[in-house]
Amino acid sequence: MELQTVWFALIAVLWIGYFVLEGFDFGVGMLLKIVGKTEAERRAIITTLGPLWDGNEVWVLVAGGATFAAFPEWYATLFSGFYLPLLLILVALIIRGVAFEYRSKHADLAWRARWDWAIGIGSFVPALLWGVAFANIVRGVPLEQNAQGNIEYVGGFFNLLNPYALLGGLVTMTLFLTHGAIFLTLKMSGDIRDRAHALATKIGLVAAVLAVAFLVWTQLAYSEKSWTWITIVAAAVCWLAGLAMNFKRREGWAFIFSALTLALAVVTLFGVLYPNVMPNIDRALVGLDIHNASSTQYTLKIMTIVAAVFTPIVLAYQAWTYWIFRKRMSAEQIPTPEAGTLGELTKSQ
DSSP states (O other), X not given: OOHHHHHHHHHHHHHHHHHHHHHHHHXXXXXXXXXXXXXXXXXXXXXXXXXXXXXXXXHHHHHHHHHHHHOHHHHHHHHHHXXXXXXXXXXXXXXXXXXXXXXXXXXXXXXXXXXXXXXXXXXHHHHHHHHHHHHHHXXXXXXXXXXXXXXXXXXXXXXXXXXXXXXXXXXXXHHXXXXXXXXXXXXXXXXXXXXXXXXXXXXXXXXXXXXXXXXXXXXXXXXXXXXXXXXXXXXXXXHHHHHHHHHTTOHHHHHHHHHHXXXXXXXXXXXXXXXXXXXXXXXXXXXEETTTTOOXXXXXXXXXXXXXXXXXXXXXXXXXXXXXXXXXXXXXXXXXXXOBTTBSOBTTO
């Protein structure tokens, strides 16, 4: 197998890790004010993410870095053409990260309410826009070859807001919401667990309809491969199995099937895309593929050696983190939810 194909597959694996791990992270953030009715409940919910959320974001950083090193033309065209949506995602992630760190520093209801909204919006924006971005990549975008021979994006921002891409955004948002709700049923106890269980079933059914419509549209309109039907069917079966396990209160299995669905969805999109990395919307014109977008063979060889050494270390550390913080949480385990670094809770506000 040529190294360009190897790195295309490795980048797909990195996005699988990001969507599976950061996906429940986004879902929990969007559900924070819906599932958490009291300050103690919201503190407990955030505590489940405390040791995990920043580690989950490493996956997208590595995916971006790997794309830059392995396929620099893809990276340059993607980040110049999708500049505004990617900037919005970055700003949302920054605000969300600050909110996690700052909300409990001050014992003030208004202060915490503002940061709760920041967590919710900071989770919603990436959950929606990642789907929009990936749908546009699969669909193809307007590309032209300039005088220097470089391929560049020539569409505008509103060109990205087409019906197929917007459906993709709704799919990732609802899948992440369900994935986050299932994570809460797995990690929480008491009323929070019951509310999350009910929401997972309701949102999951909506997500199922949207996801099937999106993946079938993808297969019929943009795929030239018959084997991607297998991953689409497998994703649908896993999602229904996850909802069934959630209904039976088998939270562990529900989370596994939910994760498998997200993984299979990413495999489907990358399978449809291969060997392209950013096709031209006009398939008769030149686009970017794994060959004309890649780095040199020497660069790819060095990257492969480095990845072989450090990837197992990173995976082992993250697996250890999840194992250490595997126990359930409840609102009763937060002894002084009102306490803050700067003073006591101000009920007048």
